[in-house]
Amino acid sequence: MNSATDGLGTKAKTPERPRAIDTVRAGLARRYARERRFRFFGWLAVVVSFVFVAALFASIIASGHQAIWQTRIGLEVDFDPQVIDPEGKRDPAVLSAADYGGLVKRALASVFPEVTARADKRALSDLLSSGAAFELRKKVLEDPGVVGTKQTLWVTASDNVDMLMKGYAERDATGAAAGLQAKQVAWIDRLIQRGQIEKRFNSTFFTGGDSREPELSGIWGATVGSFYTLLVTLFLSFPIGVSAAIYLEEFARKSRWTDLIEVNINNLAAVPSIVFGLLGLAVFINFIGLPRSAPLVGGIVLALMTLPVIIVASRAALKAVPPSIRDGALGIGASKVQTVFHHVVPLAMPGMLTGTIIGMARALGETAPLLMIGMVAFIADTPGGVMDPATGLPVQIYLWADSPERAFMERTSAAIMVLLVFMVLMNSVAIVLRKRFERRW
Amino acid sequence: MQAAPLVFVLLALTSVAFYLGRGRSLRVANGSVRTLHSLPSYHGFYTALWCGVPAFLLFAAWLSFEPTIVTKLVVAELPQEMREQPEARIDLLVNDIKNVVRGSIPARQVEPAVAAAAERYRHLEGLSSAALAVLVLSLAIAGGAYALRAIRADLRARNRVEAVIRAFLIASSTIAIFTTLGIVLSVLFESIRFFQQVPVSEFLFGLKWSPQVAIRADQVGGSGAFGAVPLFTGTLLISGIAMAVAVPIGLMTAIYLSEYADRRFRTVAKPVLEVLAGIPTVVYGFFAALIVAPVIRDTGAAVGLSISSESALAAGLVMGIMIIPFVSSLADDVINAVPQALRDGAYAIGATQSETIRQVVIPAALPGIVGGVLLAVSRAIGETMIVVMAAGLAANLTANPFEAVTTVTVQIVTLLVGDQEFDSPKTLAAFALGLVLFAVTLVLNIIALHIVRKYREQYE
Numbered sequence: 032m033n034s035a036t037d038g039l040g041t042k043a044k045t046p047e048r049p050r051a052i053d054t055v056r057a058g059l060a061r062r063y064a065r066e067r068r069f070r071f072f073g074w075l076a077v078v079v080s081f082v083f084v085a086a087l088f089a090s091i092i093a094s095g096h097q098a099i100w101q102t103r104i105g106l107e108v109d110f111d112p113q114v115i116d117p118e119g120k121r122d123p124a125v126l127s128a129a130d131y132g133g134l135v136k137r138a139l140a141s142v143f144p145e146v147t148a149r150a151d152k153r154a155l156s157d158l159l160s161s162g163a164a165f166e167l168r169k170k171v172l173e174d175p176g177v178v179g180t181k182q183t184l185w186v187t188a189s190d191n192v193d194m195l196m197k198g199y200a201e202r203d204a205t206g207a208a209a210g211l212q213a214k215q216v217a218w219i220d221r222l223i224q225r226g227q228i229e230k231r232f233n234s235t236f237f238t239g240g241d242s243r244e245p246e247l248s249g250i251w252g253a254t255v256g257s258f259y260t261l262l263v264t265l266f267l268s269f270p271i272g273v274s275a276a277i278y279l280e281e282f283a284r285k286s287r288w289t290d291l292i293e294v295n296i297n298n299l300a301a302v303p304s305i306v307f308g309l310l311g312l313a314v315f316i317n318f319i320g321l322p323r324s325a326p327l328v329g330g331i332v333l334a335l336m337t338l339p340v341i342i343v344a345s346r347a348a349l350k351a352v353p354p355s356i357r358d359g360a361l362g363i364g365a366s367k368v369q370t371v372f373h374h375v376v377p378l379a380m381p382g383m384l385t386g387t388i389i390g391m392a393r394a395l396g397e398t399a400p401l402l403m404i405g406m407v408a409f410i411a412d413t414p415g416g417v418m419d420p421a422t423g424l425p426v427q428i429y430l431w432a433d434s435p436e437r438a439f440m441e442r443t444s445a446a447i448m449v450l451l452v453f454m455v456l457m458n459s460v461a462i463v464l465r466k467r468f469e470r471r472w
Numbered sequence: 473m474q475a476a477p478l479v480f481v482l483l484a485l486t487s488v489a490f491y492l493g494r495g496r497s498l499r500v501a502n503g504s505v506r507t508l509h510s511l512p513s514y515h516g517f518y519t520a521l522w523c524g525v526p527a528f529l530l531f532a533a534w535l536s537f538e539p540t541i542v543t544k545l546v547v548a549e550l551p552q553e554m555r556e557q558p559e560a561r562i563d564l565l566v567n568d569i570k571n572v573v574r575g576s577i578p579a580r581q582v583e584p585a586v587a588a589a590a591e592r593y594r595h596l597e598g599l600s601s602a603a604l605a606v607l608v609l610s611l612a613i614a615g616g617a618y619a620l621r622a623i624r625a626d627l628r629a630r631n632r633v634e635a636v637i638r639a640f641l642i643a644s645s646t647i648a649i650f651t652t653l654g655i656v657l658s659v660l661f662e663s664i665r666f667f668q669q670v671p672v673s674e675f676l677f678g679l680k681w682s683p684q685v686a687i688r689a690d691q692v693g694g695s696g697a698f699g700a701v702p703l704f705t706g707t708l709l710i711s712g713i714a715m716a717v718a719v720p721i722g723l724m725t726a727i728y729l730s731e732y733a734d735r736r737f738r739t740v741a742k743p744v745l746e747v748l749a750g751i752p753t754v755v756y757g758f759f760a761a762l763i764v765a766p767v768i769r770d771t772g773a774a775v776g777l778s779i780s781s782e783s784a785l786a787a788g789l790v791m792g793i794m795i796i797p798f799v800s801s802l803a804d805d806v807i808n809a810v811p812q813a814l815r816d817g818a819y820a821i822g823a824t825q826s827e828t829i830r831q832v833v834i835p836a837a838l839p840g841i842v843g844g845v846l847l848a849v850s851r852a853i854g855e856t857m858i859v860v861m862a863a864g865l866a867a868n869l870t871a872n873p874f875e876a877v878t879t880v881t882v883q884i885v886t887l888l889v890g891d892q893e894f895d896s897p898k899t900l901a902a903f904a905l906g907l908v909l910f911a912v913t914l915v916l917n918i919i920a921l922h923i924v925r926k927y928r929e930q931y932e
Contacts, residue, residue: 063824066824066827070732073724073727076722076724076725077728080725080797083748083793094762274645282641283645292649295651298652298918299652301850301917305856305881305906306655307655309659309888309902313658313661314658320540368634396750396753398753398754399881403888403889425752429757429861432754432861433861444758454752458750
C-alpha cells in the first residue's frame, strides 16, 4: 500500500478522495439489496405463472366438476294403454307417436294433486326437462311390455332445477331463485323431503349430441367430429410431413430451391391459424366445392397447419441417426433409397411419431380455422363420416361458452376438462414413446 | 358403385398386382433369383404402382370435377325462364335440387321443374358413378397387365420404383410452397375484388367501421363503412396489454430459471410452463370471458370505475398469460446461448450476479430477446379465440383499456360465420383484413427470424 508507484500513492494520501475499496464497501449494502430485490422479482415472476396455471385449473374444475351429475326426478308413471296404444297392436309407429308428454304431466300432477290452476300446472311441468317425454318413449320402444304397468322412472329435471340442486342458484328473500318462481322452489323442497329428486350420474353428457336444452346436451357428437377431423389430418400430414423431412434431410442438396422450401416451412409455422381458415374457405369450399362444415375440409386445413410441426420434428429425428448407419448400408451395396427406408427411417420413427402426436394434440385444440369453414353450425346428430356436417370439441366449447344459460357454463367447463384429458393423454403417449424408444448414439 | 367400396376394390386389385408381379418375376428367373436385375418384390411394387397410381389419379380427378359438370348439365336442361334468372337465384335453385336429391326436402314440396331436374341429377349421378367404376377398374387392370407383360429378367424395376418414391418425396416437400401460394392467392384475389368496391385509402385510413350493408335502399343503419383504423387500434391495444403482461413476467421467469434456480426447481417449473403453452386457446377464451372479465368488472365497480364486461383489459390480460411461456422459452434459449466467459469476466471484476445479468447478459442477449418479443407480438396480433370470446364487437376508436374494443381477427370471424353471400363487400372485407393480418405477421416473422439468426451466428 505504501507509495512505491507514486501516481497511486499520492492519490491515496489526499483525504478528500476516498479509496476504491471504501467506495465499494459503502455501496455494498445497497448493491446486495438490489441483488436480493432482482432475485425476488425473478422468483415472483415464476410464482405468478404458477398462480395463473392454478387459477385456470381451479376455476374450470370448480365450475365444471358437478356436470357429471344430473338432477333427476323420480315419478310413478302409469303407462296407460289407453293413451299409448288404444288398439293394443303394439305397432312401433303408434307407440312412438303417443302423447308421452301428457303421461309425464299426469305422473307429476299425481305427486302434487293440490295444483289445479292452469298457470300453476304449467309451472309444475316446467320443473321437468322437455326430454322427459322422450325418455318415456325410449323405455316403451325398448320394451313394449311396460305398457299397462306402473313404474317408478327417474326422468331428467330442467336446467333451472339442476342449477338450484347443485347450489349455483341463490334463493332470494321471496324464496324464488334464478329462473324459478317461489312456488316452484317450494315444490322442489317437497320433492327433496320425499326423496323424489336426486343427483344421478349424467350419462347424457357423455353420449348425447348438442342440444338447445343444457340438460339434454352432450359432447359425444363433437368428440366424434373431432375424431374424424383428426383422422383426416393424420392421414394427410403424417405421410406428407415425413416424406418432406426425408427429402430435405436425406436426398436434397442444399440449393436455392431447398432454401425456399425451408423459408416457407418456417413462415407457415408462424402464420395465424385464422388465415389457414381463410385458405380453407376460399380454396377448398368456394373453389373446389367441398361441402361446408365437413370434417374432410377441417382435416385438410389442420393438416396444412400441422405439417411444419411434423417436418421439423422428423428432420430432428433423422439428424440424430448417426452417419455410420448410412455408410454401413451403402457399403454393402444398398441403394440410397434402400438405405434410407430400410435403415435410417426405422431408427428415426419414434422421434417422428412423437412429433406427429404432439402436432395432433395441437390440432385437436385448434378452433379458429374450423369456425371459418363452417364447422360451427348447430349440429345435434353424431356425424357418420368425413363428409357429414360436424363440429369439434373446441368448437363445442366455444358454442356453449356463448350460450346465456347458466347451466351451459357448467357443461363448457366439463367439456374443457374432457378436451384437456385428451390432450394430456396424447402428450403422455408422446413422452412415453420418447422415453422408451429414444436411442442415444 | 359408391366411392368407398370402389376404393377398397382398387386397393385389393393393387395388392393382387403386387403378388402377380412378384410371382411372374420368379417364373422369369426360373428359380435363380440372381439372374434378375431387381429383387422380386421390386417387380411386385412395379406392377402394383402401374395398377394403382393411374387408376387413383383418374378417380381423384373424376370426383373433383363430377359435381360441377353434373350441375352444369342439369342447369342447362332447366326451362328457359329459370335459366335466365340472375346467378344468385340459380345457385338457390341448384341448392334446392341437391336437397331434393339428398332427400332433405320431399319432392312434392317443390316446383315440378325442380323435381324433374332433381330426377335428372340423380340419373346423371348414377350414370357418372357407373362410368367411373368401369373406367377406373379397367384402367387398373390394363396398367397391371402392361406391367406384367413388361417384366423380364433385365427390367430395372428397382430404379423405376425408386424414381417414383423420389418423385413422391419431392412432391411432398413442395406442399409447403403451395400452401403459402394458396394463402397469398386466395386472400389477394378476394381482397382485390373488395378494393374494387371500397377504395384502399378508405379501408386503411377510414375511422368508421360498420360493415352492415343495406339490403334495401330504405333500410336504416345500413351505411356500410369500411374504415379499418378502429380495428387496428383495438388490435394494438389488446396486444399491447398482452405484451405488458407477458414480456416482464416471461423475461424474469427465463432469467430466474436459467441463472438462479437450482435443478430441482427447474424440473418442476419447466413442465408447468409447458402446460400453460399447451392449453388450447379456446380454453383461455372461456377463462377470459366467463371468469376474468366478470372479476375485473366487479372490482372496477367496487372502486367506482365503470368497466365494460367486454373490456380490452380482460382479453389482453389473458392473452398475456397465454404468451408468457412463449416469451420465456425463447428468452431462455438466447440467455443460455450467451457464452459463460462473459459472465465469468463480469464476476471477476466484482459484479454481483444481478449486475452481471443486467449489464452483461441481457445486453448480449438483447437482439435475440427482441426477436423473440417480435414473434410474440405477431402471435398476439393473430390470436383469435381469446378476443372472439372476450373482446367486443363494437369498433370503438379508443385507447382506454376499460372500454370494449374489437380486433381484426374478431371482425374476420364475425363477417364470415353464419349466412353469407360471397360477393358482398361484407364478406370480401374479411379477406382484406386477412390480407393485412397475413402481411403484418409475415413481416414481423421475417424481421424476427432474421434478427435471431444473425444473433446466433454472433456467438457460434
